[in-house]
Amino acid sequence: MANKIAICAVAQIKNDPNYHYLRFQNMLLECFESIMKQTKVTFDMEKGIRTIITCSDDMFDARTISNNGMTDVVGAHFRGEEKMAQESINGLGYAMACILSGHDDLILFMGHCKESQGESRRMVSNLAYDPFYCRPLGMDYHNVDAMQARAYMEKSSVTDEHLAKVVVRSRKNGKNNPYGRENKIVTEKEVLQSPMYSDPLRELYVYPVTDWAYGMLLCSEERAKEFTKNPVYITGYGSCMDTYFLGDKDITSNFSLKNASQRAYAKAGIKDPKKDIQLFELSDHAAYQLPMWAEGVGIADEGKGGKWIDDGGMDKFNVNLSGGQLNGNPLLLGGAARAIECYYHLSNQAGDRQVKGAKRAVAQANYGGAGQHQAVIVMES
Amino acid sequence: MAEYWDIKVEDIFNSMQERFRPDGAKDVDAVFGYDILDEGKWKLTVKNNEMKLSKTDDLSGCISTMKADGETFVGVNTGKVDATNAFMSGKVKVEGDMGAFGKTGKLFRKYIIAKKEMTVKEYLADMFATIVPRFKAKEAEGLDAAFAFDLGGPQGGKWTVFIKDKVCTVTTEIEGSPTVTLEFNDAKDYVDFILGKIDAQSILAAGKAAAKGDINMMASKWPILFEKYKDPMGGNVQEQELLVLKKTIAVNQKFSTGPIMGKFLKGLKDKKIYANKCPKCGRLQLPPREVCAECRVRAADFLEVGPKGEVRYMDVVFYAMPDPLTGVARETPYGSINILLDGCKGNETLPHFIRKDQIEKIKSGWNEKKGTRVRPVWEENRIGDIWDIKYFEIDE
Numbered sequence: 105m106a107n108k109i110a111i112c113a114v115a116q117i118k119n120d121p122n123y124h125y126l127r128f129q130n131m132l133l134e135c136f137e138s139i140m141k142q143t144k145v146t147f148d149m150e151k152g153i154r155t156i157i158t159c160s161d162d163m164f165d166a167r168t169i170s171n172n173g174m175t176d177v178v179g180a181h182f183r184g185e186e187k188m189a190q191e192s193i194n195g196l197g198y199a200m201a202c203i204l205s206g207h208d209d210l211i212l213f214m215g216h217c218k219e220s221q222g223e224s225r226r227m228v229s230n231l232a233y234d235p236f237y238c239r240p241l242g243m244d245y246h247n248v249d250a251m252q253a254r255a256y257m258e259k260s261s262v263t264d265e266h267l268a269k270v271v272v273r274s275r276k277n278g279k280n281n282p283y284g285r286e287n288k289i290v291t292e293k294e295v296l297q298s299p300m301y302s303d304p305l306r307e308l309y310v311y312p313v314t315d316w317a318y319g320m321l322l323c324s325e326e327r328a329k330e331f332t333k334n335p336v337y338i339t340g341y342g343s344c345m346d347t348y349f350l351g352d353k354d355i356t357s358n359f360s361l362k363n364a365s366q367r368a369y370a371k372a373g374i375k376d377p378k379k380d381i382q383l384f385e386l387s388d389h390a391a392y393q394l395p396m397w398a399e400g401v402g403i404a405d406e407g408k409g410g411k412w413i414d415d416g417g418m419d420k421f422n423v424n425l426s427g428g429q430l431n432g433n434p435l436l437l438g439g440a441a442r443a444i445e446c447y448y449h450l451s452n453q454a455g456d457r458q459v460k461g462a463k464r465a466v467a468q469a470n471y472g473g474a475g476q477h478q479a480v481i482v483m484e485s
Numbered sequence: 486m487a488e489y490w491d492i493k494v495e496d497i498f499n500s501m502q503e504r505f506r507p508d509g510a511k512d513v514d515a516v517f518g519y520d521i522l523d524e525g526k527w528k529l530t531v532k533n534n535e536m537k538l539s540k541t542d543d544l545s546g547c548i549s550t551m552k553a554d555g556e557t558f559v560g561v562n563t564g565k566v567d568a569t570n571a572f573m574s575g576k577v578k579v580e581g582d583m584g585a586f587g588k589t590g591k592l593f594r595k596y597i598i599a600k601k602e603m604t605v606k607e608y609l610a611d612m613f614a615t616i617v618p619r620f621k622a623k624e625a626e627g628l629d630a631a632f633a634f635d636l637g638g639p640q641g642g643k644w645t646v647f648i649k650d651k652v653c654t655v656t657t658e659i660e661g662s663p664t665v666t667l668e669f670n671d672a673k674d675y676v677d678f679i680l681g682k683i684d685a686q687s688i689l690a691a692g693k694a695a696a697k698g699d700i701n702m703m704a705s706k707w708p709i710l711f712e713k714y715k716d717p718m719g720g721n722v723q724e725q726e727l728l729v730l731k732k733t734i735a736v737n738q739k740f741s742t743g744p745i746m747g748k749f750l751k752g753l754k755d756k757k758i759y760a761n762k763c764p765k766c767g768r769l770q771l772p773p774r775e776v777c778a779e780c781r782v783r784a785a786d787f788l789e790v791g792p793k794g795e796v797r798y799m800d801v802v803f804y805a806m807p808d809p810l811t812g813v814a815r816e817t818p819y820g821s822i823n824i825l826l827d828g829c830k831g832n833e834t835l836p837h838f839i840r841k842d843q844i845e846k847i848k849s850g851w852n853e854k855k856g857t858r859v860r861p862v863w864e865e866n867r868i869g870d871i872w873d874i875k876y877f878e879i880d881e
């Protein structure tokens with residue numbers, strides 16, 4: 105088994121449809137102050153924070169080098185600051201690299217995304233595609249995901265009724281999460297009657313536009329007790345980038361997620377995820393992803409996603425008790441949000457939704473259209 | 486056969502096919518005749534963007550026929566003889582439809598006398614001589630503009646290109662008040678620029694050239710109005726087409742100010758400039774930010790400063806990028822200043838612009854020496870943004 109790093113504290117603001125009265129600096133500052141208060145960590149050059157990792161996105165922020173406007177509110181003045189311009193989960197992988205290499209033993213990891221700022225998230229994700237071919241075809245994360253959804257649903261016998269179930273459950277779970285976006289509880293019928301975005305994805309199948317920010321303090325195993333009585337450890341990280349061009353891959357194969365999770369499991373010494381892990385926070389940009397990624401991380405049988413939902417797989421494996429992204433969380437930051445939820449459970453701070461005796465959890469994230477990039481972390485109490 | 490400037494009449498005709506410009510032949514469907522004294526007769530058929538030339542004895546059926554002697558014909562085609570003069574003096578005559586014959590002007594690239602190199606002067610002559618044939622009238626709808634070129638150096642000269650009522654004319658002087666004037670210290674730089682050997686930005690940045698007047702007209706409109714100049718020395722090698730996708734990316738945004746920047750902008754609306762103060766080190770920040778970055782604490786106390794102050798730093802911008810928020814290029818030169826407002830100290834300076842006509846008079850200061858005293862000039866209708874202050878001016 106590989107070395108591990110500790111999460112000493114987490115902070116977040118409530119997921120909100122539109123923090124119109126705050127700029128992202130204000131959102132981050134709340135989280136920054138919470139981390140400082142919880143841990144009493146300093147910026148001493150010997151014993152304090154010397155490196156800050158931030159996660160943000162130039163396109164969502166509409167400014168190049170989106171991290172440069174926030175260095176002051178994350179305490180990065182006169183310190184090292186590095187940006188993760190990718191799914192936030194990779195910031196945890198980066199923090200691991202910094203700490204396990206021995207170059208640093210304390211990392212502040214902050215992230216923000218204000219999805220309400222831009223006119224259209226679809227116009228933003230359209231820009232992820234190459235300008236010559238895929239952009240003019242109108243590709244964005246919604247309609248590319250829809251293509252994957254259709255193919256996957258066919259392969260794994262997942263129906264619209266299954267997806268409606270996923271959405272209804274997400275909203276219910278979200279109500280138990282004090283940081284969850286305020287949404288109305290919906291019925292399966294309402295989900296199935298919501299407007300069609302890209303067939304088969306309806307409005308309520310897709311995560312809602314959300315503003316959010318978070319902070320985490322990470323350190324070496326040795327130093328964890330300086331900042332918390334309840335450290336949670338990251339014991340495995342695996343990441344895999346599938347092909348950029350949609351046409352190059354089998355979009356139902358779960359190739360990159362299987363790779364990423366196997367790498368993370370190997371590092372964490374997981375033999376059977378169904379038995380060894382008590383909690384899963386999985387990516388759900390759209391409802392179809394939940395059973396699909398459940399197959400990818402090995403808790404649903406391949407090609408049996410529909411049956412897995414019928415058999416109560418979501419509750420049996422404690423999947424997305426936070427409400428998940430479907431209840432509201434920015435696309436970019438899902439990985440951090442899931443790791444934070446796992447942290448609450450593993451440090452016994454999850455309140456009403458606490459999984460009793462949870463020892464191990466998995467947070468997974470994906471980015472890009474049709475699950476192009478996948479990353480998985482294994483966390484332990 | 487006689488030769489004029491080492492060129493035979495036959496050379497002009499024989500090179501017509503390779504000098505032919507399909508672009509210039511659009512909408513032309515006619516037969517033209519050439520009757521060159523003691524040389525012979527030629528018939529030029531233009532149809533479907535293609536041409537056919539034949540030597541003939543019979544010029545019947547031509548819509549118009551040009552008559553000239555060999556020397557005049559070669560001279561006009563090579564730029565050795567002024568075409569307008571030749572026509573006015575009767576050395577060139579056109580029989581038949583005069584208007585139709587005018588279209589032949591755009592049918593061909595100019596005949597270039599073969600030699601190893603062209604001088605700057607020759608390039609300039611060729612560049613401006615081809616202006617009219619390169620002119621794209623359909624792009625000039627409603628345009629009334631004069632583009633002046635003041636190109637210095639021993640081989641330079643002056644030209645004005647007039648565009649009005651979709652007609653383009655060129656003079657070899659600068660008359661009246663042009664819409665925009667392009668000045669180059671050395672005409673050679675202009676030639677290199679047009680030939681793509683150097684880029685405009687580096688010439689402008691080096692102060693070797695300047696554009697005065699409606700710069701946008703020169704930067705944005707000129708390239709659309711004319712076909713690109715083709716280097717005659719580039720031979721007849723077909724230029725490879727470079728495929729480029731041109732797109733403007735725009736996603737509308739709504740940037741929240743938050744309470745701190747919001748308070749500052751609201752202050753401007755009320756003609757007040759607010760700095761915020763760090764409760765720990767006492768440092769002021771302009772414009773205010775949420776925290777003191779050095780002390781890592783919130784800085785929520787506001788202090789009214791200025792509005793007068795002294796100039797600390799200054800810079801004069803000659804080459805301006807377009808304002809990304811409006812897409813309009815700022816008028817240059819403009820003076821950027823950092824002002825130490827009254828009530829501020831050290832590095833607590835606020836950036837803004839200085840009144841245009843006062844740029845030359847500004848003196849920068851530092852801790853030991855006071856800079857020029859300035860005061861804000863407020864916009865009449867203030868909306869709570871940076872331009873509520875139009876600029877600063879000298880406080881006399």
